[in-house]
Amino acid sequence: MSEKASQTQGAKTGDLEETERVDAGPMRGPMGGGQVGQKANTFGPSVKRLLARMRPERHRAYAVLGLTILSVLANAFGPKILGRATDLIFSGLIGGKLGQMLPQASTKAEAVRALRAGGDTKFADLVSGMDVVPGQGVDFDAVGQVLLLILGIYVAAALLSWLAGYFLNDVVQRTVFRMRSDVEDKVNRLPLGYFDKQPRGELLSRVTNDIDNVSQSLQQTMSQLLTSLLTVVAVLSMMFWISPLLALVALVSVPISIAITGAVMKRSQGMFVQQWRCTGTLNAHIEETFSGHALVKVFGRQAESERVFAEQNDELYQASYGAQFVSGLIMPIMMFVGNLNYVVIAVLGGVRVASGNLSLGDVQAFIQYSRQFTQPLTQVASMVNLLQSGVASAERVFELLDAPEEAPEEQGSPAAAADAHGEVRFEDVSFSYDPERPLIQGLSLVAEPGHTVAIVGPTGAGKTTMVNLVMRFYDPQSGRILIDGVDIAAIPRGVLRSRIGMVLQDTWLFAGTIRDNIAYGRPDASEAEILEAARATFVDRFVHSLPDGYDTLIDEDGSNLSAGERQLITIARAFLVDPALLILDEATSSVDTRTELLLQQAMAALRSDRTSFVIAHRLSTIRDADLILVMEDGSIVEQGSHEELLAVEGAYARLYRSQFDAPEDQPG
């Protein structure tokens, strides 16, 4: 299950995984402060690998680095130079004042001496530390020059940091683009076994949530982390340059901020856990009630359901406002620490200016610095969290990218693909999904061209596995499968599959119109061909009662069609492709028997010159097959026609007598 907050979904959200995702979504705000799920296992190497993925953009990345350093430096020098302007003004002011008080003094030294003689030692101290000429007012030429300089610096800084952001954005977006492409590529190259083994929700979460998370955290951390870290260093240097004493005082606020943030985070952690727990419970109730909507109503449980909801909703409220409050404290507290810092600097700096040890402009610069200093510190703290969650997601994506791929195609003989009649031969085939539990062992069979071969047997007998092998979704561990005498391992997968029409029990349809779904295997099919396929497979019969006929959109979870209707559409899809070999794996299990029979008659034409494999629980489906294979535990225990097998009075006869339907204890 996903460990991160979920995205806003588009208007149409689909399948179960979607709701799982919702379920997992903690309330995470920009200041949420809550830790986001698991920490990265191997932080360092993963960060390196993530950075390595930016290699194709390295020139831009270096440019970003250079531009950022320059802009941070420029911004850092600003206040210091600005302070000089203040000093010039202040000096002019004091100079003017001295000129009035002591008209005879023409130099600073004279003025100071005169002041001390007059007993005004305090003022003398102040003046002694300043660059002042008695009687001379503010030198606006000098002030103007300083201000022009700083104007230039600021404009340059802004341009530099804009360029840095501009290029950084390109770097990040292109990197994420490549990552998405690579993942999609990978999905196409993974063996089917990978999809069957992984919990689906997990896999989906990797390719969607995790990539989104990488994208977001890269975008946010890359620019801010770099700028913030550099700013802290630059500003600190400037502060030490101006006044080591004040800098040390300001530095005290760093451990205080870290300690407070840490303490608050620690407290909020527990509360967030509680909040997520409540969210989970409530969401589960919501999901259940909405999914079982009809039952809740008809069984008159609406009131009860609402009572439970109100209770859980209130619990969530109790848990969440506490969590939000505690985590919301960080900002005011950091502001308070900043203010304390400000007060201390104002007082201490004031005393030092008064005693002539520091200029007023420097104090002003210092105040500006100390504000610039605490802000990036808090940012770095929150960035670290974000970065960790991003790297954890990146690791999960890397895991996917590192998964072993399907064995490469042998550059086999595509000639084998040519016009085939579809003799299928299994020669001593063995296969198992799990080495511990052998499934198919030494299976041999021959399906004559044009014949219909039915496979029956209990769940877990290996029927669907045979389909998987013929389609080369899996390759046998030993033995071979031949189509018209050619080992399918030598036929490129695409060529092989394009000659086989497959209809599965799992009726996967994509989000689109019914028409598009029918035409999936042959996007170039004409309208007439699509309609013909739809009529032959009885899709046409129910389509017209749907809101938009063939243009009716199928939801991602297909909730607007019944299982039988979905199956008919998947059959129409295979029908349209007109394949050489037909595989029907429980293709009509949800279709009523009469429609099934009509369907079979319609398909008879389609099947007449083709080999078909039919897997079915319902024995009525396969009664007319040329050959019936009865499978148990991975091997064929009986074979023959319906009548022959009944006469044998063996497994098939038992199965037949227990009547059409399946062993009922088939989970799922």
Next chain:
Amino acid sequence: MLLRLVRTYLRPYARPLAAIVVLQFIGTMAALYLPSLNADIIDKGIVTGDTGYIMRTGAIMLAVSFVQISCSIAAVWFSSRNAMGFGRDVRAAIFQRVGTFSAREVQHFGAPSLITRETNDVQQVQMLVLLGGTLMVTAPIMMIGGILMAAREDIGLSWLVVVVVPVLAVSIGLIVRKMVPYFRVMQVKIDEVNRLLREQITGVRVVRAFVQEDHEAARFRDANAELTEVAVRAGRWQAGLFPTVLLVANLATVGVLWFGGHRVESGAMEVGSLTAYITYLMQIVMSVMMAAFMLMMIPRATVCADRIVEVLDAETSVTPPLDPVTELPERTALLLEGVTFSYPGAEVPVLREVSFEARPGQTVAIVGSTGAGKSTLVNLVPRLFDATGGSVRVGGVDVRDLAPEVLWSRIGLVPQKAFLFRGTVADNLRYGKADATTDEMWRALEIAQARDFVEAMDGGLEAGISQGGSDLSGGQRQRMAIARAVIRQPAIYLFDDSFSALDLTTDAKLRAALRPVTREATVVIVAQRVSTIRDADLIVVLEDGAIVGAGTHDELLHSCSTYQEIVQSQLTAEEVA
């Protein structure tokens, strides 16, 4: 929509909201007072060299800082409570609204989408309300307060602030306006890219079987490229935001020193005010930034609010009667008269002029092809849908005139999809009858042929059931669902293809066990298997939404060709004969 939603559901929080405004006002003013005190330190302390004054003013600054943080903390407290309370109320409103929906509205929105709206979307809006209490309130106060305080320091220089604020607001506004549409599109593109990936994974077998990998890859490539294109454009504008704000702020500082310097020289302004002015400007700039940050959150929250309001505004197509009939006889017949149902926009109705009667003690079976309208017909009885023509009568009363609770209390529904609820076996049975005793439960399970496997479960009646009942087999789920209906002892049983996952023996035993219990009741069975319905008093054959035959098994075998075909498709020749 966003505004309407927020206004409606924040109304109960007017008082705490007012408290937030007051607190943030005091807090912000305190924060703004600090630079002014700093100016005093410079003008009265430093210039005169009065260390004592510096210290005293420092102490006042400290006190002001405390006031500031106290107010801030209190404001955070109130806004957390408000926002979370708001979220709770909106969730409750949606939940109640969905409770009034008929199956049609649920189908229209889709259960997963309703779930997303109720959970994720509410969270998004709630977050906006939370930040609203902290940032949105302070921003304007900070802005106006900053201007006032600056003006207090020196009215002559306040024109600078008056110029800077709009310049800043306009430049941010321009950038944000450029950016926001891109972000909107970006969200759509992200959803699309994710959907394509999801489809490739869930449909991997089909994609490969139809050799559509290249087609899928091309679709994805396009979507991914489009997403990146939009993200790059959005990001480029975003990159300009912060430097622009900083530049405007810095230019203003330079302006303060230049124009302020002249005023200091002329004696109209004190030198300490220069420093104070610069600090005010920084604070004002910060507040404008915060406002901009909020603005950026609004589009996303708006989309969510729209989706929420859409649910809240949706009217149920099945409205309860104004003057409901609450009296029903003990035993009730079910009568359908010319019932028609059609989806808006559909060419052909799902059901056409369907009429039949099921009297107490009778079993009526409905058979027909996939898509013939069998389930729809069943769903009309408990008013999960309302017929678009004709009437459905229970005990002689049109279901649309009955009080829903009375109607539902008479119905035992076993839906096609045997959905169980999270909890225990007993919890699920109590769903059917809240005060069921242990004996009643075992009795119901026995009738439903579920006793054996429930007894074998760890904990028996108290054994846990996971959501949807996914840890049970299909057949077990169906039998549990049947037990849940049986325990109600309803007047009307509705079995919607409820025996499909049972083997024949169990099916037969179950029907035999049901017979004595349903002797007084009206039973409607939708089924595929002829053996299940063979003994029904009346078999109704549906084809393309209309009745093509009605009668007993033997009658229909002679009179109805569709029925004959159905039978033929299931029984071997010798069995039919």
